């Protein structure tokens with residue numbers, strides 16, 4: 037059996053799943069279902085990318101351990117995928133044991149091969165945040181997270197020899213013109229490589245929430261080696277042996293990714309694979325972004341999220357799946373609005389498809405078919421029927437060629453053109469007029485049979501994208517559970533339905549929506565969603581008295597003070613806390629000379645976990661205030677209190 041391996045990006049569980057995540061995942065699911073229907077042995081992978089500083093910080097803010105924090109969010113991603121009918125075969129979490137072990141092995145192999153080397157990473161460093169930032173990330177030259185001063189600093193780090201792969205990657209693009217899709221993204225990649233690649237920093241020491249480099253545990257593997265390798269570790273690849281799954285499914289047939297991470301998949305990932313002597317995936321498809329209202333990429337931090345749980349619940353999963361894949365050509369950006377969603381539901385789903393099914397089923401249930409089934413068997417067909425049958429028989433091949441190139445929107449529009457043809461055919465034939473005319477009954481049945489067969493074909497083709505709707509149609513036209521009429525290849529055949537026209541009437545597929553009323557309701561919901569968010573945020577900033585009691589604040593006297601070597605900002609202080617002496621490193625060198633501080637009494641955070649700053653262990657922190665007006669930093673002196681006094 038031919039295999040097909042498709043992946044989505046693994047999402048950061050740093051906030052909740054939103055429509056943007058649904059977009060990649062629904063698209064990959066539609067292809068996985070489509071390929072399965074066509075007889076492929078499919079491996080469909082999705083998952084979550086759980087390490088990194090952002091997640092560490094978010095967890096800290098929520099007062100949770102990182103793993104506990106991600107567990108909660110990942111469970112919500114999985115719940116959403118279940119609701120949306122995502123038929124993944126594997127769900128990888130980068131915190132899974134097997135992945136961690138494989139990443140460590142892969143890292144070591146690359147190091148032993150000389151593909152990874154130890155060097156120095158330099159960049160803008162924010163001491164309180166313990167983070168490096170690239171030039172472009174700074175806000176007015178200051179730390180983008182806390183707004184404080186940053187300074188150029190160096191840190192030991194491992195580097196992957198990315199630069200040496202430039203030519204090899206360009207060569208690969210040339211030999212594999214389909215590798216990056218759509219074409220425009222390939223040109224961007226070529227330009228990027230030609231402008232010069234640099235070796236890639238692949239480890240960090242400034243945060244802990246990551247996979248430790250096992251032969252140098254101060255370092256954690258930095259994002260891309262951890263994240264990208266998920267596509268092979270999930271198949272059992274750990275750098276040393278090829279598992280059965282790896283042999284069966286690798287190379288991936290396509291990685292679906294948003295356009296902003298094409299670069300990582302089309303440059304870094306190939307280079308890592310080349311370094312490991314592994315064949316490259318067949319294709320990277322960089323899809324566009326769903327933009328929301330004001331042209332922003334939809335994301336939680338911009339607060340423009342439309343809750344997919346709410347929309348699925350309100351309109352059904354197929355409406356959302358259809359809308360996402362129909363509204364926006366896959367390679368391009370496009371807008372999401374509640375208005376266009378409701379517009380599509382009313383026109384395409386309720387009017388076109390829903391109406392075609394309901395009017396047909398209604399007509400069939402109005403008559404007793406048993407008398408005339410013989411006549412129908414004679415298959416008298418006029419030009420009009422032939423036109424429908426020809427279109428139906430062409431449709432599957434046309435649809436396949438669009439789906440094979442991930443042109444969901446065009447594939448769907450072909451089906452909807454056919455639906456519209458069928459509706460026009462019914463209008464033209466007006467079969468209800470024949471009901472009472474005995475000699476016209478054969479024509480009446482012919483019309484209905486033609487439409488029911490058309491609906492059978494339609495249901496097969498839309499099933500990968502709208503699985504629930506396809507099933508409902510098949511139940512209503514009496515095709516469900518009938519053998520050999522609703523498999524993929526049956527969409528290329530005509531006349532498979534039982535000629536006795538057995539139909540089952542159930543509720544409308546997509547009830548029409550009162551657009552104005554619904555938009556008002558959604559607006560109210562979105563307001564309360566924002567309010568919920570606001571109150572959640574303010575709740576996050578509130579701490580209980582018990583939390584406050586956890587902090588021991590003690591008066592301490594500064595006994596000694598000197599600048600820290602290689603640092604313009606830090607002073608090393610020796611403090612007496614009433615009982616013993618301890619060293620504290622403080623970022624106040626810009627504001628005080630050592631002489632000004634000696635013998636002053638200050639407030640010490642007594643039970644702060646020790647941290648290393650510029651190689652010196654700091655045991656606590658002294659309290660200072662940043663002046664609201666001029667941003668100058670002032671240490672809080674408490675010279676009228678004796679060392680050892682508790683502050684509460």
Ligand code: ME8
Pocket residue numbers: 044045046047048049055056057059060085263264266292293294295296297324325326327333334335
């Ligand atoms: O980048 N429109 O994770 P992530 C369309 N962990 N797609 C969107 C979207 C939008 N508005 N917003 C998000 C990461 N996406 C890394 C990936 S892969 C080895 C590591 C989709 O949580 C889109 O596919 O930021 C994008 O690439 C992905 O979510 C980014 O998810």
